[in-house]
Amino acid sequence: MARTFTYSALIFLSALFIAPFLWTLITAVKSDAELVAYPPVFWPETWHWENFAIAWTKHPFNIFLQNSVIIVILSTIGQLFSSSLVAYGFARFRFPGRDAIFILLLATMMIPWDVKMIPLYMEFNYLGWINTLKPLIVPAWFGEAFFVFLLRQYIMTIPMEIDEAARMDGANAWQIYWRIHLPLMVPALVLVGTFHFMNAWNDYLGPLIYLNDQSKYTLTLGLALLKGLHNEADINSIAAITIILCGPPLALFFFAQRYIMDNALGSSVKG
């Protein structure tokens, strides 16, 4: 009984969540007339799959893809490493000013982007990083408050006995972090990696501000180019590129979720 309820709830809800995405897919392959038809067309007469290729060639999306991939991979590696280091520091040590600095860290999450944008731009300009991919990669190597917070909370669910046992065996702080906590943190790390990947992949304002010429543009900027001024939007292409854009984060997630759901912790605590 409970099982049927669970299943039906899940199916109904997932339909709700997927529907807009399917709608976009259909919109990508419609003809112009079908786009403004009423009642809405659910099954286009012909599925214009070529719209995808057409959309891709409207702008140098190959180059955009390349840039997006570079940014995302490099920054994700940096993020995983730095955020976990910092989170460990906050979670497993007691030192003067720890709580105050942590509040400060939380506070930085609340700073609106508008506030930092122009001063940051000036700083990067001074460093000569404007129109390079650096402003989009380097900051990730210094830890981001959101992920540090997340990982710190996660580490705090790991009982102290584990650290104790390791210390009894003569491990120092770094080894505890590297050998014990990192493996235990895998679910949270995969979460962080997936989130960060997605954020970096979908980032629009950053690339908009820091990149000037087309050879450095990312995919999101390419999508924005399709939107255009004066409402002359190319709906087919926007839908097509949107679908394409969703691909990699989704694929990553699909493979990554196995690790998020790993329950290694349960077996390591023996009462």
Next chain:
Amino acid sequence: MADAVTARRPSRRRRGAGITPWLFISPWILGFVCFTLGPLIFSLTMSFYDWPVVGERTFVGADNYRTMLTEDPQFWHSLGVTVKFAAIFVPLNIAVSFLLAVLLNTKVRGTAFFRTAFYLPSVISGVALVTIWSWIYSQRYGLLNYLLGQSGTEGVNWLGDPGWAVVAIVVASLWGLGGTMLILLAGLQSIPKELYEAARMSGVPPWAQAIHITLPMLSPMLLFTFITSIISAFQQLTIALLLTEGGPLGSTYFFAMYIYETAFRFHDMGYAAAMSWVMFVIILALSLLVMRSSSAWVHYEGEMKGKGGTDG
């Protein structure tokens, strides 16, 4: 368990942190100084100036703040819209995410599929997401009104009716709760199964298990989602900017949007900076409140509190 820790703790070194923790958090400190502190100080300075994008900059002291709080009806209006949105969005965000996480935590077949389905929307970038929802909400050609029409009810002008526009944005925002759901799911999955086993064997009913095991063990993650939801609710910009443009009739004119327009449309950087700081203070105050209350309801298994625990 606590006894075991005390009994085993070796009294080798003097208790004191040493430099180790600082080494661990140094990346963040460095990043903070380089990429945050400087810009922050700069923007704070800007807020005390009449600072147009191009042209003369004049020092005006606290004038920006004064105007904002006493002479600017738009400030209060946009703040009101934002608070209203947060009040609806935050509880719903946590509740629905929690529900979905619980559903997914049961042993059903095809969890991978369902998880992906729920997570899918949060993967879609802001610009694309808004375009999709505008096609759904469109009064005349939209999917939603069409479906409602088929089922007998009349469609609503989701984006054109001042009363409904905020609801429309709440729903569109909730659609992206896949991330929150995942966080809670990861938290749920990390609760040792033994606890539930022991409870079941002692005859504790499921609802009591939920209250005494699930919620406390999940509370660190709940705290996290609570605070981050508040933060993102107050910073809500993209959806309002692109979907409703603050309308209709200003009913979705969020505070973040007002700041954005002040900076990029009215080119009044000083005023925008001042407003950003006010927003910052509000969010900070709310978060501190939540954090302070957390000691009452949040339970950490591995907390570093007071004198217990290890040193570096």
Next chain:
Amino acid sequence: MKRRTVIIAPAILAATFWGGMTFAQDKVLRFATWNTSPESIAINQAIVTKFEEANPGVKVQVELYGDGFDDKLTAAMGAGNPPDLMYMWNYPAYYQSLMPLDDMIARDAAELNLADIPSGLMNGGLIDGKTYGMPVGFTTHVIFYNKDLLAAAGVAEPQAGWTWADLRAAAATLSKPDEQIFGFAVDAKPDPFDFEEFFWSNGAQYISDDGKVLDGVMNSPEAAEVLDMFGDMIKTGEAVALNIGDQTSGSDLFKAGKLAMMEGAMWNKGGIDESGVNYGVAVLPAFGDKPVKSTINASGISIAKDTADPDLAWAFVKFFSTPEAVALRTNDLPIRTSVAESSGMMADPKLAPFFAMLAVADGTVPSFLKNPEWGRIQENLSLAIEATMIDQGNAKAHLDEAVSASARFLK
């Protein structure tokens, strides 16, 4: 080992020397553009390539800001790192960072052949008596109409000198709500810059000439009359309301054959051409016998005030204004009358109305030039327009609200 060093060292030296020389020779001009359609981007690139061919050693870096043009420009200027050249229309916002061009224009007047450029276009870049941009293209506003829909409904095609009463009568006949076909479209959230043309045509304006008075101007009876007319058109079903809960644009509807008449400009024309609709173009209708006015959207090209090489930048600007370059820009209308005539544009029935509108567009000054705080005042005006369209009337009340909400910006 030594032999290799003997060969390698001078090779490296030569390479750096040679590389350095080429590097020093390649001057780079940054050019910010707002084009997004592949066609217009290609046109820009064609002009740029021609310039580079004529000026070896110079590279023009075309930067596509697209939709985020103002955002990027604001950020770049705010940080003191603007591009050397940029498209420009919002002179009041940026002129303080732009280089006045009057001296260079005067010096090269003969080469520029200023008589060939209508003064209305040159004035577009005029702030406080100084010129901050050379016009590169323009459009005025017209009415696009679907010939097939008009023929099917037995409605005569619009003629020069037609009035809003004529348009409304036609729209009433053309609207078929059950088929989701509409006679006309009224935008509830128009760009006030464009919308002012309706006020002008009825003898009204947004703000007084000195930019100091709103009351009695923005909410004058003539002003209210304009808004009420549009609101009424929505009420009677003659027109469909755009941008109330819907982001479908007028041109989307027109291209799909669902809209009989639509107010538009050159930026709509390309898409409409592509759609294959059998269409015609007419001048804007008049309010009774008052002279009809259209907005001129003139885009210009400006030079950043502190650019490294002003002469080179100016050379580019001049090149962009030569008849050859002007003729290449087919995405909007040419600034040079000579090009317009020689290319036969003025005789083209689909383009002639644009020029006709340009001809009568003297004496109107867009409001955004009159008051530095116009941006904020405009927000209130937009709300008033939107409210009237939602209310389908009641313009005076909404305009009064806009005037009182804007009072604090007039100080």
